[in-house]
Amino acid sequence: MRVLVVGGAGYIGSHTVYELIKDQQEVIILDNLSSGYMELVHPEAKFYHGDIRNKSDIENVFKQEKIDVVMHFAAKIIVPESVKEPLEYYYNNVEGVRILLEVMNDFGCKKIVFSSTAAVYGEASGICKEDMPTKPINPYGETKLATEKMIQWVANAYGFHYVIFRYFNVAGADKSLKIGLMKDQLTHLIPVAIQGILGIRDHLTIYGNDYPTKDGTCIRDYIHVSDLAYAHVLGAHYLLNGGSSEIMNLGSNSGFTVLEVAQAVNEIAPLKYVIGDRRDGDPAELIASNEKARQILNWVPKYTLKDIVLSDYQYRKKISKK
Numbered sequence: 001m002r003v004l005v006v007g008g009a010g011y012i013g014s015h016t017v018y019e020l021i022k023d024q025q026e027v028i029i030l031d032n033l034s035s036g037y038m039e040l041v042h043p044e045a046k047f048y049h050g051d052i053r054n055k056s057d058i059e060n061v062f063k064q065e066k067i068d069v070v071m072h073f074a075a076k077i078i079v080p081e082s083v084k085e086p087l088e089y090y091y092n093n094v095e096g097v098r099i100l101l102e103v104m105n106d107f108g109c110k111k112i113v114f115s116s117t118a119a120v121y122g123e124a125s126g127i128c129k130e131d132m133p134t135k136p137i138n139p140y141g142e143t144k145l146a147t148e149k150m151i152q153w154v155a156n157a158y159g160f161h162y163v164i165f166r167y168f169n170v171a172g173a174d175k176s177l178k179i180g181l182m183k184d185q186l187t188h189l190i191p192v193a194i195q196g197i198l199g200i201r202d203h204l205t206i207y208g209n210d211y212p213t214k215d216g217t218c219i220r221d222y223i224h225v226s227d228l229a230y231a232h233v234l235g236a237h238y239l240l241n242g243g244s245s246e247i248m249n250l251g252s253n254s255g256f257t258v259l260e261v262a263q264a265v266n267e268i269a270p271l272k273y274v275i276g277d278r279r280d281g282d283p284a285e286l287i288a289s290n291e292k293a294r295q296i297l298n299w300v301p302k303y304t305l306k307d308i309v310l311s312d313y314q315y316r317k318k319i320s321k322k
């Protein structure tokens, strides 16, 4: 199959491209490089520089390439930034996809695998199932939910088929260590803790230890980026084999507290941590039910928390030497 990966130079996009190429698929990337990097682009993928908010940039790709299925990763994803700049988030995350869908419809390409997020569940605590009510608590989650709904209405009107994946806490790096999370400003728990053991930062601050959990710190469901990426390969095959439209969580069915993650990192090298105040908007516990992805796609995550943490460590150590 010929897959257009929009945002294929970013963290999750690049890992998906690697998995698609391992699966011997043809990959075309469209990326504006606003938060992606050319060094994450797989050498066998065809690269177009462009922005999905410019209709002509997408048309340019469709005029030159026959595309069977589109995958979309080109979103802004930083929750506090979305609170400060909601219009920018709606413009990029919703309007960008609206234009993409318009061009796909014009060219008769009607299959899409879309990246959504656990943030659509909002404050929901516990095990999240796809049919639970969605109540985002920040503009980032709202833009993803709005786009999920837009895709559903477009599917209804023009005969599109979609797989919408709701990601839980993604981390780690491809085992080749050629690609990984490259951002300068890291905020997520695992890379921040890893920076703590690499001496890039002095310590990890744990945001609150008075939550109603076993050790008082928040519980999250961590998923290896390569497991997540591979689900997209399965999702694309599913659509091309005539699968019906579905929304599916991508997580591991299990959760770890922040202290347990810190402990896993501490097993690699000593990690200093301090307990700080709670961070705004953090639910106590978020765990994915992944039964649906298991049943429909036969997807089973194969990496453990230990693998996730170790691969991020190895990648971060590698890039810190550059």
Ligand code: UFG
Residues within 6 Å of the ligand: 077, 079, 117, 118, 119, 140, 168, 169, 170, 187, 188, 189, 190, 192, 204, 205, 206, 207, 208, 218, 219, 220, 258, 279, 282, 286
């Ligand atoms: N945490 C710390 N210290 C840090 C960083 C994080 O204690 O330096 C804690 C957080 O308070 C939270 C947990 O570690 O309890 C995980 O935090 P992350 O920032 O790594 O991830 P989030 O759970 O906040 O965010 C993830 C995705 C978002 C998505 C959200 C949905 O990255 O894109 O889940 O709940 F919106």
